[in-house]
Amino acid sequence: MNINKNIAISDSGFLFNPSTGDSFSANPIGKEIITLIKEGNSLSEVVQQIHLKYAVDQDTLEKDLADFLYILKINHILKEDE
């Protein structure tokens, strides 16, 4: 998985997709997850790094992350590896 290369992400977590004109605001953790994906981390690495940093149980994290990735996918921000 990776973030579509034409997606612009600002420091404030504002995302802009220039091919559709859609824009979104991610909260700080959302932005952190997007940044981790953009840096080339795999799903398990993202889970590991967030889990190390925040007080969250593994199940909740995995469930919330799956929801978040689904939202990114349907909004054409995240694409699956081919």
Add this chain to the structure above:
Amino acid sequence: MNRRKITVAVTGLNNIDSPGPGIPVIRALKESSSFDVRIIGLSYESLEPGLYMHDLVDKSYAIPLPSAGSQALFKRLQYINSVENVDVIIPNFDAELHNFILLAAPLKQQLNIATFLPNREVFDSRHKSELPEFGKKYKINVPKSDMILSIKDFKKIEEDYTYPLVVKGKFYDASIAYNQEQAISYFHKIAAKWGLPIIIQEYVTGTEVNVTALGDGEGRCIGAVAMRKLYITDKGKAWSGITLDDPELISISRKVVENSRWRGGCELEFIKDEKDQYYLLEMNPRFPAWVYLAVGCGQNHPEALVRMALGEEVSPYETYDQGKMFIRYSYDLIVHMSEFEKISTLGEL
């Protein structure tokens, strides 16, 4: 830098909730790097706001409605030209273009006024009622559509469509009908307002995206900017929009402009469906009211049109800024009654 002084007459000064392109075209020309433009406003009604925008419009004249015919228009332009010495006219209404195309040669030969319009054949080929043929000719997806003159005609073609379908006027207006009753009601409403024929069109779902473009009439597309509406009024007009980075959409638009040898400004309206296929819904034969967004992102189409109308060589624009937005607003002009009286009684302001 020395800018050449020219006089350009512009129509479409109705800067209301369904705005005409006149004022955005004028703003574009006022920002020209090549020309110092004196603007002559041409109006059909005394309440067109552009008439009273003296910082943009230097002098205004009322002109006869398109239904008065081309000769009445020519006579009026003859008079206006005798006072103003007009270099170029940019008409901005669909309904008036027929007359201006008819007058293009006499205006140039007798009054030395340049226009930059498509010829009659090309103009007619992109008409809403001709869209299926246009799509076939230029290999562009278009929704299925039929032209009808009566309810009887509608009933004959009704079973070729599924609901919802779109009922469209020949120049303006479109409504989505979810059943036969609604379709018949919209037929009567739109026919009463804009006349016949009415166009019945397949309803394609997806995201509406628009392109403002300029062709040189020789098969070159001089500029094209893609925009998605972000805020739409109940009349379907964009109150806010954003430029897109969509190479495929720009490529399709260029193909339409180049292959049809379109001469002048135009607006291409597309729907991008769920499978990312583009369907051309309409090709409007003049600049859209949001054409100033093109200027804001690096392509001054009205200026390029004037340069071509005056016989200058123009290089095509290749890029524009993506992610630039326009946000429209309304503004109350305070006008003295004497101004309204002047344009209403003398036809000049």
